[in-house]
Amino acid sequence: MAGALMLSGVTFTSCDDDNDLNTNQYVGGVSLNVFGPCPVARGGELRFLGSGLKQIQAVLIPGSGEITDIKIISDNEIRIIVPQDAEPGLVTLKHAKGSITTKTPISFTEPISIESISPLEARPGDEITIAGDYLNLIHEVIFSKDVAVSEDDFLAQSRSEIKLVVPAEAQSGKIILSDAAEEMPNWIYSDEELTVVLPAVEKVLDLTDVKPGNTVTVTGTDLSLATRIVMPNGDDVEFTVNDEGTELTFVLPANVSDGTIRMIPASGVEVAVATIGVAVPEDVVAEPAADIWAGDVIKLKGLNMELITDVLFPNVEDAVAPETQSATEITLVVPAGARSGNLVLNTASGATVEVEVSTLKPEAVGFDPVPAALAGTLTVKGRNLQNVASITFASAATVEVKNPTATEFSVIVPATLAAGANDVTLTLTNGETVEVGSIELSAPECAYATALPGEDVEIRAGETFVVTIANADKLTGVQVNGQNVQYILNGTSLIIQVPGSAGKNSNFTLLSSNGSISYDIAVIPATHVGMTIWSGMWENTGWGGNQDLAWDGYDWSQVPEGAILTLYMTPTVAEGEWWCVSLRHGDGWGSLPDPIPGQYENPENGVLSVVLTKEVLADIVANGGLIITGSQFVLNKVDIEWEISLETTIWSGSWDCGAWGGNQDLAWDNYDWSAVKPGQILRFYMTPTVAPGEWWCVSVRHGQGWGNLPDDVYSQIDQPENNLLEVTMTQAIIDDFVANGGLVLSGQGYILNKVTIE
The missing domain is CATH 2.60.40.10 (Immunoglobulins)
Structure with missing residues (x-):
């Protein structure tokens, strides 16, 4: 357009020197690159672009004198309003160290x-x-x-x-x-x-102690201009305005919170219409406030109780919704894990109210006998003992409590404690602890361990470990998992041999002439078996046969499926020339079944490893063992190795769960769940009976009433990956099985093939 000024076509000259200014944009210092628009309207805005323009103190336009009312946009831009008396001519910008004068004169449009x-x-x-x-x-x-x-x-x-x-x-x-x-x-x-004009209210309303659902009416003028009503939390609410624009009405939402309610027209200018202080529950008391426990029903009474959305219990992550609710009372079921402390009553507005409660604690606790012997049975008696999970002596040794009643429970006192007075602490199932005094402990008369290996000591199957014992003169034997084992007694140090078959959860027993004491130990199982079953130097020049591993030379029936057989050989021919080895069974030197071929030619580096499948092993066992033959090599060694599975099958078969049937073969007295340890893994192997991708599920329950496990875990697992469900056994699940009749498996759309535990 005619009024536009192109930036690239303008240069300026300083009045303080005769040299032309550098016309590169934003060169630093105080410099001017361009001004415009040109022509400009008198009364219009004139812009200057350059560097250091914040330092400009005045602008001189012919006919107008100095203009000092300068609008600073940035260091690179300033603006002025052109006076009505401005005349054409050069423009001068003054700063503290000099001035800048344009080469191009300013010109003017028609006098708009x-x-x-x-x-x-x-x-x-x-x-x-x-x-x-x-x-x-x-x-x-x-x-x-x-x-x-x-x-x-x-x-x-x-x-x-x-x-x-x-x-x-x-x-x-x-x-x-x-x-x-x-x-x-x-x-x-x-x-x-x-x-x-903006919408206006007669007065800003004070909405103290209002509740969600209350209707608010605002009076004023031009209220029809409002486009939004915004709550303090930023949410919009619907509203209506009368035809005259003098009344505006809306309803407070469920999540209304304290603050200012605003009315906003299309211009975005906010107008306050009300300040709000939302009502909260008041004068709240709990009944009962003490001796509560999971499953109990408690009442919370007070004012405005209908505002409560849910309640948080101490030590419980998920909030609990009321069972019943009115303006004066709510009822709640105490959730599992709740501890003493403050209940937090939540409202939709975000406001909270706290009420103190306390849980049921053991009382009048006593011990029998007193003193109690280390490694002996101790009975703890009192009131409210049914929720005790464990007992700790001297902050050093903790013993799990099984099947406590309201009045007593019994435990074996750890033999590693010090004789004398030991403080006792009870830990409840919700994690709370209660100190119940101290007990006098006396040393046992039989041999017992005074120090067990620390947690940092690894005890491995097939190796030895050391314990320190007292009354060593009474020791007559040592057992691991009920099996007599070798041991060496050196003063008070007892070195015990762990059988190679020992599992993760093992125990050892010190046998004495006057009693015995058992201790649980964690063992790292020996899962790898590897051995050399033949070695020597047997030369095979032309299809001879080594029969040392045939007939009664080796017991192949002990070898499990998947074992690896490795032959180490030295070729007797020049490098690159042909030689071979062949594996056969003893009876008639017949071929082995697939995948064993008739012969292996030129095994790399003289080493041959083969996997013994179930079919190959069955053939070797049935037909007289293994024959090694071939041509042009010396046999040096034969090794065999396999991995021991710690997985024990406790059920196998083919049980069809068509529609929520129940397999009770591991329920009631069919399996001893009390022998299971926390951390063991229960595995269910299944085959779906539905088409691929269609829904099926498995449900793990206890025997009594086919009820769910604690916390509803494993109540319904949809389409387990790889048709395998793994259940990590916790003490809570074990206790549930023991107390409620064992395991019942249900669900729909699968065949159960096997149940194992590891």
């Missing part, structure tokens, strides 16, 4: 002017008239906050006036007339400000 705006107060949607001169050159009217109305939307336009509608988004402020040039448009500001 604003004489009046009528009316000066208008509602969005009202028509206003801008009167002045040369208004036919204006292409855009800009309201405060950059809300622009294009000439295409003017109601009327002439040299002397523009008529247009105030847009909904307009805010109060000065009006700008623009020629809409692309680079540097001419902007002419009105002297007077247009007041854009």
Whole structure:
């Protein structure tokens, strides 16, 4: 457009030196690159771009003198309003160290002017008239906050006036007339400000102690201009306005919170309509407030109780919803794991109220006998003992408590404790602890361990470990898992041989002439078996046969499926020449079944390893063992190795669970679940009877009433991956099986093939 100034075509000269200024943009120091628009309207805005322009103190335009009312946009841009008496000529920018004068003179457009705006107060949607001169050159009217109305939307336009509608988004402020040039448009500001009417309230309401669901009515003027009602948390709510725009009504939502409620018109200007203090439950008491436990029903009474959404119990992650609820009372079921402390009552507004409660604790605790012998049975008696999970002596040794009643339980006193007074602490199933005094302990008369291996000591199957014992003169023998084992007694140090078959959860027993004491130990099982079953130097020059591992030379029936047989050989031919080895069975030197081929040619590095499948082993056992034959090699050694599975099968068969049937073969007295240890893994192997991808499930339950396990774990597992379900046994699950009749397996759409434990 004619009024635009191209940035690349202007240079400037400083009055303080005769050299041309560097015209590169933003070169540093105080420099000017360009000004515009040019021509510019008197009363319009003139922009200067360059570097260090914050330092400009005054701008001189011919006919107007110094202009010091400078709008600083940034260090690279300043703006001024061109006075009405400005004349064409060079422009000078003054700063503390000198001045800059333009080479290009300023020129002016027609004298666009604003004489009046009528009316000066208008509602969005009202028509206003801008009167002045040369208004036919204006292409855009800009309201405060950059809300622009294009000439295409003017109601009327002439040299002397523009008529247009105030847009909904307009805010109060000065009006700008623009020629809409692309680079540097001419902007002419009105002297007077247009007041854009906002919705207004008679007074800001005080909504103290209101509740969700309450209806709020706001009175005022121009309320129909409101487009949004916003709650303190930022949520919008629906509202209605009467035809006169004098009443606005809305309902407080369920999650209303404290703060200011705002009314917002299309312009975005926020108007406060109410301050809110949401009602909360008051004067709340718990009944009972003490001696509560999981499964108990408690009442919370007070005012505004209908506002409670849920309640958090100490030590419980998930909030509990009320069982019943009214304006004065709620009832709750105490969740598993709840401890003493403050209940937190939550409301939808985010407000909380706390109420103190305490759990049921053991009382009047005593011991029998006193003193109690180390490694002997101790009976703990008292009240409220049914929730005891373990007992700890002297903060050093903890013993799990099994099947406690409300009045007593019995444990074996750890033999590794020190004789004398030992403080006793009871740990409840919710994790709380109760100190119940001290007990006098006496040493046992039989041989007993005074120090067991530490947790950092690894005890491995097939190796030895050391314990320190007392009354060593009474020791007559040592057993591991009921099996007599070798041992060496050196003073008070006892070296015990662990059988190679020992599993992870093992125990050892010290046998004495006057009694015995057993201890649990963690063993790292020996799962790898490897041995050389033949060695020597047997030369095979032409299909001879080594029969040392045939007939009664080796017991192949002990070898498990999947074992690896490795032959080590030395070829007797030159490198690269042909030789071979052949594996056969003893009876008639017949071939072995697949996948064993008739012969292996030139085994790499003289080593041959083969996997003995179930079929190959059966053939070797049935037909006289293994024959090694072939040609042109010396046999040096034969090794065999396999891995021992710690997985024990406790059930196998083919049981079809079509539609929530129940397999009870491991329930009631069919399996001793008390022998299972925490950490063992129960595995269920299954075959789906539905089409691939279709739904099926398995459900693990206890015998009594086919009830769910604690915390509803494993109550329904949909389509277990690889048709295998693994259950890690916890003490809670073990106790549940023991107390409730063992294991029942249910579900739908599968055949149970095998159950194992490891």
